[in-house]
Amino acid sequence: MGWHFSGAVFQIAGQPVTVSSDGNNVAFNCVNILGSGPDKRPCGQAVLLVYQHGRRGSAAAIPAECPACHRLYFLDPPYTDPPPEPPAGQRQLRNAVMNIV
Numbered sequence: 001m002g003w004h005f006s007g008a009v010f011q012i013a014g015q016p017v018t019v020s021s022d023g024n025n026v027a028f029n030c031v032n033i034l035g036s037g038p039d040k041r042p043c044g045q046a047v048l049l050v051y052q053h054g055r056r057g058s059a060a061a062i063p064a065e066c067p068a069c070h071r072l073y074f075l076d077p078p079y080t081d082p083p084p085e086p087p088a089g090q091r092q093l094r095n096a097v098m099n100i101v
Contacts, residue, residue: 005051005098012100024051028100032071043069049100051079060101076101 005021012031019028030043045068049057057064059078066073076099 008098010098010100017100025049026051026057026075026098026100030066030069030071030073032066032069034069043071045069047073049073049075051075053079055079073100075099 005024005026008021010017010019010021010026010028017028017031019026021027026049027046028049030045030047032043033040034043035041043066045066047057047064047066049064051058054062056062057074060074060076063072063074065071
């Protein structure tokens with residue numbers, strides 16, 4: 001089983017990013033900038049990260065890939081196996097700051 005996010009703040013390059021999280025799944029829109037000059041725009045494709053051992057986006061060694069532009073993303077701090085024992089047996093990351101790299 002993976003962790004559950006409760007009140008976690010997600011950010012990319014130090015900037016808050018809107019995510020949809022459910023259990024240990026985190027979905028967001030790709031922020032990779034495409035084009036140049038006046039044609040610059042964010043990719044915007046949906047990307048899914050799974051904060052569970054061996055799953056895409058859980059660590060730098062197994063990043064999630066944007067299906068449109070192929071930018072790679074992973075969560076930091078990475079998921080470790082075995083995971084650290086959470087306080088009071090809760091498998092929740094409460095009010096954590098999670099970096100999407």
